[in-house]
Amino acid sequence: MPSFKTAFIAFRRAPLLSALSITTIAFSLFAFGLFGLVALNIRNALEKVEERVEIRAFIAEGTPLEDIAAAADEIKKYPEVSRVDIVTQEQALARAKTELGEFSDVFEGAFLPASLDVKLKDGHRDPTTVKRVADEVRARPFVDDIRFGEEWITQLYRLRNIAGVAGAALGLAFAAVAVIIIGATIRMAVLARSREISIMRLVGATDGFIRRPFLIEGAIKGVLGGLLALLLTYLAMRMLQQYLHFETAFFDDRLASIGILFGAMMGLLGSAVSVGRHLRKV
């Protein structure tokens, strides 16, 4: 493919400019990667916390066990509910003793109420759903009180939404900056070869033919920049782990490939804009 050859010749002819392009792409993607890593870890942490969301309905004393079991079976049929556990007074006491080991002597007799512990399925732990299910459970006559950490769930979700929105906004901003930088570096390459381009046009090369090596060059720079950024992000994460003893997750293969593909797309877009502008002008 002559276009590939031309693209590689361009690298060889201007190694410094090419290195500069790749480094700037790498740094903009690195910033993007760092933020992505933070977002990824926030999300992972939130998921772990989320799994603990449950509704606890306290049962009035003296309610027959059969009634509680029947209610548990009914609640289990709700589409949002993953499991329902019946916790008797004795079990509640035992649990309190293990959870609060050092105070185990104070617990005596069956003074803790029995309860129904309701766990929700993935994707149904948002505040609205939790509140709705809680209200339905509360409607049963033998339910004395209900706890589901309303305040807590709302805060958790707000945090997650903020992280999501901030991630998307900052990610887009970084991507835009990267596209502009790639566009500028390709523009330098285009200007360095403007004489060649004008001669190509004079002898009858199509715009597509002229554009192709620049697009390939941009895409290659994007991929190389992406790989470099991935390496930098990985090193940054390792340093964080080593010095701050912070357990963090890294991108899986799928996310890493998406990142590199994203680099290639930015390279392509930046080049396309640059070359297109040049070709329209001359």
Next chain:
Amino acid sequence: MIRFDNVSKIYPRAGDHAALKNVTLRVNKGEFVFLTGPSGAGKSTILKMIYMDERPSQGDVRVSGYSSNDIKQRDIAKLRRRLGIVFQDFRLLEDRTAEQNVAFALEVTGAPRANIPNKVARALTQVGLASKATAFPKELSGGEQQRVAFARALVNDPFVLVADEPTGNLDERATRGIFQLLREINAAGTAVLMATHNLELVRSSDFRTIELNHGEIVFDSADAPVQFALDGED
């Protein structure tokens, strides 16, 4: 083959100044035509319109069946493959040898690779530079560089050669050599349209001469059988 019908060109940034005013002309197959006139008379604009680098503000330019009014970008590339274009400043790529410069015109138009070396050798022989095929432009004289540019223009077998002041940067001897080359190209059947300031060259032959001034055709030897005196023009 080439037709200008009432062609005017106004550059918006140059105010109301018209680069061309109501130009009508025809160039026939295999014809040799000189375009003369002072700087700014519109010679280059006419040549640019032939290879569709400029479009008329009014009127229509037709070249080899393509009209300036509706030609698409892709077709401009196709048209240029059938034209040979040469400039005063040669426009060679400094980092390529003579033969690479000529081959460039074939490579960028997607010509089959196997045919390229033969065609390049033939074009370089035609311009008398076969022995300098591997020289870089800076190793060649001005006249030789212009010959490389001619070889590049001829390598696609154009039906017309458009030359904008091709001898403008050359000394007298090189000028005579290039003019001789142009006559040979024309004798082989290619039409030649040459813009020039060199009236001596114009007078030394009896080719058709079109004189422009302030964007208008003030003289066309095809309309006047008797050669006008061209004195007083630079």
